[in-house]
Amino acid sequence: MTVLTDAPATSDKRDVPPSMVERMTLILDAFDGRAARLTLEEVACRSRLPRSTVHRILDSLVKLNWVEHASFGYRLGRRALGIGGDGGHAEVREAAAPLLHELHLQTGMVVHLSVLDGHEIVYLDKVGGRLASSIPSRVGGRIPAQSSACGKAMLAWLDPERVDALFEGNLGRSTERTIDDLGILHLELNRIRQRRGLAFEREESARGVACVGSAVRGPEGPVAAVSLCGDSRTVQLERVAPLVVDATREIARTLYPELGTPRRAVPPAPVVPADTWSPEARSRLLSVQSGGWI
Incomplete structure (x- = not known):
């Protein structure tokens, strides 16, 4: 033998x-x-x-x-x-810095730059002047990725199998409105892809806070994300959403000038079959949506 x-x-x-x-x-x-x-x-x-x-x-x-x-x-x-010593993110922070300040000046809102680290996001930068103290986030801080607009914007451009591996069925919560079901998360990520990458969250990361985010996409997937955050009672996220998209596209052009326009540089969205979710998951999604998800 x-x-x-x-x-x-x-x-x-x-x-x-x-x-x-x-x-x-x-x-x-x-x-x-x-x-x-x-x-x-x-x-x-x-x-x-x-x-x-x-x-x-x-x-x-x-x-x-x-x-x-x-x-x-x-x-x-x-x-x-x-x-x-810089976590490999010095170039991203340098490319994003002027655009984060411009976003804050244009909107008066708090601006975040973050990256995905496993099933969490890490805040690389926060701009907001006196308003910054009203939002409980800090540079170097971490929160569950699925609880934030930044995190969901980056997760949306990963293969579904990689998302499963990142969470391994264990989704942490920041508030009672944080997504804590993997099937519902996949449905939310699919909606984000249908909106060409725009992610919203209302009081999922912190009570009283609403955010809109978009990912900075490179040739092999998301490298960072930018979000605008404000008071969930008064902020009109849809009005400022285009500014976030423009900022992330500009950051991508700065980081990857050799790749041309972002449309050609970024990979296609992962394909998620429409019939992969059970009736139970759909029912849970509808019940959560009625609570005010975007």
């Missing part, structure tokens, strides 16, 4: 380091730059480790955000890029 062994990816023999730390280091060293994009076979070849070992360790690194996995293969994740 032939016994299959875990053979190295290349004919060049090399002892597999016994230390997991050494093996992880070899794999991370295979990525020779921030923009490096490698297939599983390329990582195995460069690290000279067995393919199955590389696959197993990459799976763990993806779960811990050291590496990201997409259709093209693998690239360094936020944790690896953040070792330098």
Whole structure:
């Protein structure tokens, strides 16, 4: 009987380091730059480790955000890029800064810039002058992604399977109006895609606060999001929504000038079959909508 062994990816023999730390280091060293994009076979070849070992360790690194996995293969994740001290977001903040201030001057509302980190968003910037203290958010703070306009705007441009993996059936809540059902979340994300990326929320992230958000979309998906927030009793989100869209498109042009117009640069929306939701999920959606969701 032939016994299959875990053979190295290349004919060049090399002892597999016994230390997991050494093996992880070899794999991370295979990525020779921030923009490096490698297939599983390329990582195995460069690290000279067995393919199955590389696959197993990459799976763990993806779960811990050291590496990201997409259709093209693998690239360094936020944790690896953040070792330098800026979390890998310095370019995004620099590109967005003047537009955030312009949005605040145009509307008088509080403006947020955030990024997706697992099933949460992290606020990178907040502009609002004296009004900023009226909204309980802070730079570096985190909230469940599905509770915010920014978070929903970014989640809408991920594959549904990736959204499932991010939450793993466990959705945290910020208020009693936060979406806490994965099926309802998918329906909400589908509505956002139908609105070409505009996401709304009323008192889902904080009581008395309403927001409209849009994602900054790069060639491989959402990289950040911008939102305008105000008093849920008086703010007219539909009137300021176009300003948010214009701002995120301008940020995308600044970050990816080589890709031309955003329409050509961004990936298509994930396809979500219309008949994937159970009658129970639909009933829950309708009951929540009656409470004032947009």
